[in-house]
Amino acid sequence: MTASAKIEQIVLDEICLAGEAWMGEVKQGQYFRIIDLEGNQAVDTLFISANNAEERYSATDTLAQNQQLYLEKGTTLFSNFARPIASIVDDNCGRHDTLGGACSCESNTVRYAHDKYPMHSCRNNFMYALAQHPIAKKHQLNVRHIGPNINFFMNVPVTAEGHLKFEDGVSAPGKYVEIKAEMDLIILISNCPQLNNPCNAYNPTKIQLVIRDA
Numbered sequence: 001m002t003a004s005a006k007i008e009q010i011v012l013d014e015i016c017l018a019g020e021a022w023m024g025e026v027k028q029g030q031y032f033r034i035i036d037l038e039g040n041q042a043v044d045t046l047f048i049s050a051n052n053a054e055e056r057y058s059a060t061d062t063l064a065q066n067q068q069l070y071l072e073k074g075t076t077l078f079s080n081f082a083r084p085i086a087s088i089v090d091d092n093c094g095r096h097d098t099l100g101g102a103c104s105c106e107s108n109t110v111r112y113a114h115d116k117y118p119m120h121s122c123r124n125n126f127m128y129a130l131a132q133h134p135i136a137k138k139h140q141l142n143v144r145h146i147g148p149n150i151n152f153f154m155n156v157p158v159t160a161e162g163h164l165k166f167e168d169g170v171s172a173p174g175k176y177v178e179i180k181a182e183m184d185l186i187i188l189i190s191n192c193p194q195l196n197n198p199c200n201a202y203n204p205t206k207i208q209l210v211i212r213d214a
C-alpha cells in the first residue's frame with residue numbers, strides 16, 4: 001500500500017487474479033484504489049448505489065457533465081440520476097476509458113472472428129459474479145444492473161475522424177487510480193481476460209484492490 005496510508009486505515013487489501021471477476025462494497029467517504037501490478041491491464045468496472053441499485057454509474061452523464069471524453073484525476077463520476085457517485089482523487093496513469101465498453105462473446109465475433117465466441121469475456125465475468133456472489137445476492141442484483149462501464153488503465157483514443165481505437169497502453173507496472181466513494185457503493189469488476197487486442201498487451205495480469213478509510 002502507499003506510504004501515505006496508515007495500516008489502520010486499510011479495510012481491505014486483495015488481489016484479483018488475471019481474467020477474474022471481483023465484487024466489493026465501499027462506504028461513502030472511503031477510498032478505493034486499483035493497482036495495475038504488472039501494467040497494461042484493462043479493469044472493467046461498474047459502480048452501483050448500495051442503497052438503491054437502480055442508481056449506478058452512467059458513462060453518458062459523466063461525459064456530458066465533465067465535457068470530456070477521458071477520465072482522469074479530478075474527474076467526478078456521475079450516476080444515471082445525474083448525481084456524483086464517485087470521484088477520481090488520485091491517479092498516476094494519466095487517463096482512463098469509458099467509451100470502449102466491456103468485451104463480450106458477441107463483440108469477440110464482430111471484432112475478431114466467429115470462432116472467438118466462446119472465449120472468456122468481461123460481460124461473462126459480470127454475469128457470473130451477479131449470479132453467485134454474496135454481495136449480488138444481498139442486493140438482489142442481476143444482469144439488468146450491467147450498464148456501460150469504465151475501463152480503468154485502458155487506452156481507447158478517439159481519432160480526429162471520430163473513430164475509436166484500442167491501443168497498447170498508457171499504463172505500466174505499479175500504476176494506480178484512487179476513487180473516493182461519494183455514496184455507499186457496490187463495485188463490480190472484470191479484470192479483463194481479453195486476448196484478441198492490445199488492451200491487456202495480449203497477456204491478462206493480476207491487479208490489487210485496496211479500500212481504506214479517510
Ligand SMILES: [Zn+2]
Nearest residue numbers: 103122192194
Ligand atoms: Zn474485457
